[in-house]
Amino acid sequence: MKTVRVNIRTLANAGAIRREKRNGRDVVIVPSATLPDNIVMNNIMYPAEEIEKSFGGLERTPAPLGHPTINGKFVSARDPEGINLSWIGAWNENVRRENGRVLLDKVIDVEMANRSEGGKAVLSAIDKGEAVHTSTGLLAMLEVANGDVDYKHIAREIVFDHDAILLGEQGAATPEQGVGMLVNSNGEAQEIEVINSAVDQADIELDWAVDSLARALERRQKATVLDRMKSVIMEAFGFTEREPSTNRKEDDMSVSKEQFDALSAKVETLSEGLANIGTTVGDAVANAVKPLVDAQNTALENQKAKDDAEKAGLVEKVVKANLLTEAVANSLSIEALKELAPKAEPGKAAPLNSQYKPNAEKQGFKVPEGE
Incomplete structure (x- = not known):
């Protein structure tokens, strides 16, 4: 089997590009996809099991601007000279495999991208909503296919090197020599064949359309009560959320009695529902905490009965000892x-009875009168 380098072009999902702030730095995130299971390109079939074994290697790889070349030959995007030539502060992350396709996000550091003309061009294309293509660079060993199949080779031992960002080209730029460089285990450079391929764009665009529709439905389900009220009111008047045309006649803006009555009924229904929210929530909370309250009350009642019994015993004890009434x-x-x-x-001495008079006179003291 021989080793080849393959550049596989795909289309990024420009409609799902988002912006975030990480570690105090602005980043742009571009979702992309590559290498569907068992796809055949240029007479090479890429088995799902080979992709499964290797796709995780794309995590945290560079996302250079184009495939780096030195002296007209492709090199790894991790090669020091390759980094100097094509680095725009972008990398790949969140690599996963879903529905038979490898998905990943390209994260572009805005400040770093603005330090190079290529990085500025990428940011400008994104801001304008232009199509952004990507191209996955990988190494693979080609095994000759046997049997009655519509391909000549099977890709084995796939090693992902990078996933590049492409601008101003519909496919990976191919040097005239059509070769790349690979450093072997002895540190020696050797030339390898380069194959440029592209995934069917129609298939990719359909995937992105389905994804966008799913996101839109999810956002609609999460609409707030006020948004729904607004929608009901607008529909009752026969309006849409678009700005009315300046040529629209005032008669078109009038509201019939039937429309007004329908609107009133809908608003009244919404108002009643909102008015009962407090009661509904209150009842739910009361029912939830009732077992806790009942348990607490029972514990308090048991403790009070215990304390009352103990007090009764103490009262009886001190009364019998003539300590208190x-x-x-x-x-x-x-x-x-x-x-x-x-x-x-x-054995403890009881207090003196209030009627008891000590024999004070026998002790030489005079008892006051009335004592």
Whole structure:
């Protein structure tokens, strides 16, 4: 088997280009696709299992402007001289395989791109909405196909090198020599055959159209209540969201009684629905927390019964010990009763009875009158 270099051209999804800020830097993200499963190009078939084994190698690879060449020969986009020639601050990421196709995003650092004429040209084309083509550079070994098939070779041991951005060309630029350079394990450069291919654009554009439609439907489903109200009102009046023509007659803008009644009914229905939102949400929340509230109330009731029983025991204890009357004991908190309880233990001295008079006179003291 021989090793070849293949450049596969595809069309980027210009309709899905988006802008973000990463690490404080502005970036432009261009979705693209490449290499469908089992596709045949230039008499070479690319098996799904070979693509599956290798597609992850595209992650974080360079996205140069065109395929870099040195002295008219293709080189790897990771080659130092190749980087100097074609780097515009773009790389590939979010590589995945969906519906039998390799999908990936090209991230372009705006500040870095503006440092080169090529990078500025790419940003300008994107801003103008012009078509942006991409071209995947890969290495593969060609195996001779056997049997009654419509191709001559099968691509094996695929190694992805980069996915380039193309401007001003419908396919990969082919040097007159038609060769590329590959460094072998001994560090020696060797020439290899270069094959330029292109994926059927009609197939790609259909994929992008389906993707755009799916996104549009998703956005419509997420329309807010106000957007829907606006739509209902506009439809009731027979308007669209486009600006009315300046040549439209005032009679065309009039509203019939039937239209007005229909609008009133629709607005009233919407108003009733919005008015009940608070009640609906409140009921839902109340039903959700009811088990928690009930459990809390039960716990509180059980604790109160326990505290009441403990207090009753303490009241009985201090009353029997003649420390307090029952009425006074009941008026105290359970904490205060707990402080008095040790004094009611057997062997503890009881307080003096209010009717008791010490024999003060025998001790040489005079008892005041009335005592």
